[in-house]
Amino acid sequence: MSVKENEDSVSRKSIESVEKQEKSPEVYDGPPLKYPKSVFFIITNEFCERFCYYGMRTILALYLTDWLLYSEDTATVVYHAYIVLCYFTPILGAIIADSWLGRFKTILILSLVYAVGSVSISMSAIPDFIPPEAFTYVGLVLIGLGTGGIKPCVSAFGGDQFVVPAQEKQLQKYFSVFYLAINGGSLVSTFITPILREDVECFGRDDCYSLAFGVPAILMLVSIVIFVAGKPLYKCKEPEGNIVLQVCKCIGHGIVMRVKNRKEKKEHWLDHAADKYDQKLIHDVKLALRILFMFLTVPIFWALYDQQGSRWTFQATRMDGQLGEIVIKPDQMQVVNPIMIVVLIPVFEVAVYPLFKKLNILQKPLTKMGVGGCLAGLAFVISALVELAIKPSAAILPVSGEAQLRIYNTINCPIIISATGAVTIDEFEISPLASWERLHIAAQDAGQTFTLVAQPSDSCDSGINLRNFNVEIRGNTAQNYVLHNGIGASTQISLTARFEDSPDKNRDGTGKVRVVVNPIDSGNNVVQFLGARGYTFTVDQNTLESEIQNLEADDYEVFLNSERIGSTHLVKGGGVYTFLFDEETPTILSRQIVTPENNVNMMWLIPQYFIMTTGEILFSVTGLEFAFTQAPLTMKSVMVAGWYIAVAVGNLVVIFVAEAKIFEEQMYEYLLFAGLMFAGMIILFIQAWGYKYVTIATEESEDNLKKLEDKRSSISSEHKHE
Incomplete structure (x- = not known):
């Protein structure tokens, strides 16, 4: 929720009446x-x-x-x-x-x-x-x-x-x-x-x-x-x-008449509209345009602010939401802003603003807005630092022209692999229930093949034979193969068909789990993960691999065909895992991490939310107050309309940057927005330097002024008659 929703609740600033002893004709004296x-x-x-x-x-x-x-x-x-x-x-x-x-x-x-x-x-x-x-x-x-x-x-x-x-x-x-x-x-x-x-x-x-x-x-x-x-x-x-429509017509007419009467000089270009519109409206429109000109940089603030619901939410999906026994959901982090607004606005009114007044700092609205905008920029610098901390645990995804390959060994002895052809692999030993991976392999998206050589190491039992396999690999794809004994053939190295991996993280704080079992017979294997919730994987003896399931972050008891394996095994939010089992030795399993789990806690987002909310109070609330106190009463609707347009234009800036895809890493995009915000605030400070604040009369004071003028005219007439 944004303070921009509070336009209509901002009260008008009143000035002292011209004659305090005079009662305004607006005062109601009847019964309540x-x-x-x-x-x-x-x-x-x-x-x-x-x-x-x-x-x-x-x-x-x-x-x-x-x-x-x-x-x-x-x-x-x-x-x-x-x-x-x-x-x-x-x-x-x-x-x-x-x-x-x-x-x-x-x-x-x-x-x-x-x-x-x-x-x-x-x-x-x-x-x-x-x-x-x-x-x-x-x-x-x-x-x-x-x-x-x-x-x-x-x-x-x-x-x-x-x-x-x-x-x-x-x-x-x-x-x-x-x-x-x-x-x-x-x-x-x-x-x-x-x-x-x-x-x-x-x-x-x-x-x-x-x-x-x-x-x-x-x-x-x-x-x-x-x-x-x-x-x-x-x-x-x-x-x-509608006053907004009337103002737009007045401005449009002024522009048209200015073009038509180019040779006729006026004090202000809007004075050319005097042939159709009264002087009071023209005067009020001039004041309104003067205020709106000061708001040229307001859209940049909203470009940053509204990313709490998009970029910052996506950032939260790559973080750990565990808070004691509670798991915070990524989109729930958005509730931080309205909570802080409710808490901080009274704090500012009671403590912060009086302190500013005592220290004689930040007394002018435009100065407050400038500081608030700089705080918004600082919030995005902090979000860039958080993104830098998240980067080591980010998922590495395949792209066009590039493939990922993982080979799992479920045989109960080390296997030495090598490859020639489209993919070359120097000899590498894969331990039992372990894996080998390469995340960046040049490969055609349509697919191509290479020769994979698998041979037992010297520590294996004699009798296991070396095997050559023709293996397919496709660009823009993460894929895996599983080395196994083959059902009932303990001396035969076999290789499964190609399976596609899914290394990208879940955005909802869950982990991805796939189960691979080396079978000893022709029956399917059943693996259960039992925690706060239970999950069942059925592993076909022909494919050896299960489908991927999303598991809640938890410690799980794991059972292979109803036999418990080990103590407990951890699944964390954002992690992508392959659990390897050998049915012949069911007391052992291996957890292979395809993508690291989220390891930066979501609470590290609190500083950027706090600074952004503080900036919002100084920038948004003060900006509305500035508009309403500096513009004529008849222009209040125009100020609100201008504020809405600023919000819309700010979001258009985000769309442009997202579509332009200027940076591959989100961290640099955060820094870009921070730089835009700081540059905008420099412009605002320059504008504020030459701005002269005015006191706009309220309805009450205008009535008092009129009454005073009438009274003075009456007194003047009496003197003349005398």
Whole structure:
């Protein structure tokens, strides 16, 4: 959950009235009014809607890689394209509501669109039911239109239920409760949906994305029912015209007239719009553009911030989530940000900002924003260092024109291998229940063959014969072969058919296990791994290899044909293992590590989350406050629209970098974004150097000024009459 969701809860900064003894004509002197009951329907609706949005968004990146089998780069592009849509459509929703349909109808219609999208993406995760990719995109587009379209309407619709100024204090409390509903929905869904995704099995799979998407979809349907139930209590205002649209028209007209009247000099290019628009609007638009110009570097911050749901989540999949008896899921790490926001904002208000004031540092909003942006850049430097620590345990995957080869020895004596032809192997001795591997072999993707020579070492029993094998190898593939005795032929070296390995890590914190058994008879072998959960592998005596299974990280008791082998054997998250057995000596097994397990704990992500959240408070909250205090009251909607566009543009930057594939290693991409952030903040500091802060009058102070001017005019007239 982001503080950017709090635009409508940021209160206006007031200035002292011109004459304190004068009572504003806006002050309400009547009896207290009852708190509008309709507000409770709106707040409950917001909780359910935010649960749906953040629950779906939390698991989206992993869904794209685990279910649609996208690469991390492609998943990142799709994820951030979805965020772009979510932050461009609020402007469309505001225009529809303010210009044509009104807020109630806009919220209802777009919520129905939203619900259809939520159901669509949930159904796409049901195996063999509907085309998953097509319905995923349909769902994301509909959700983007729905959540973005209602975003600027819901909180404002709640504000419409109050009578101002009679219920000014109740209105302020409403925005606080509204923000609490946003945080509550975000926190609960961000924690729960990863559990539904991973800990529930459905449709024969170890995960249940359909349920993880389905529960938020149900909450969205519930939110619509709650919203409609409050209809008899709502105060629905008629559309009054959209200020954002009006501002855009004014700017467009100003540009056109500036081009037409090139020879006519004006103090400001926007003054050319005076033939159609009044001076107050033109003056306010000038001030708004002045503020928006200061926000040129804001998109860079959101480019970094929103990667918490994509790149940082993928980073967490390569880390160890074990925390005592608890296993943290990669997508659950996203809950750290909203928790820290809730904790740190009061800390800043009570302790940090007073300390800054006492030390006379960071007193100006733009300075705070600059420091906040630098902290965001520092968070990405730290994430690059974490990535460097993760690198030794990263999976090495085959690429086009290159193959990986592993040879396992299940014979109860050392075997010396060598190879000639397309692959050359100098003589190498493989111990019993051990392996040989080479991870980078030039090979054609279509496949080619070489000759593998296998002979017993001098320490083996006499009678085992040397064998030559024609072996196939394919580029862009990890493959293995198994040396064994052959059923009932202890003196015969045999080689299995080619098996493809799967060296890439699981993203859900589980480990991959394959079992290989050297048989002594023609029956199938059964291997069991018993821990908190049990897993059974059936090994065909003809192939010797089982299918790969995903095992929870745990210590397991291992049984071969019901006979326990050794004490316990460890499977860790992210590890890829091949367990080798010899049925003739069932008390022995060997664990061969294909890919190292995740060995950097997920808690090492906390520093970068903490620094990013601190940067968010200084940058985002302060930025909104700066916009609302420096811009005219009539331009508040324009500021919110500009903020949404900045979020969308920031995500477009992420898409561009991900698609460009500038770096092969993620660490360097993190450093690139950090560099962009630091460069952007240098620009912001330069802009801030020459910025002159202004005091924008509130509605109350403007009324007081008008009253004072009227009073002075009256006094002046009286003097003249005298």
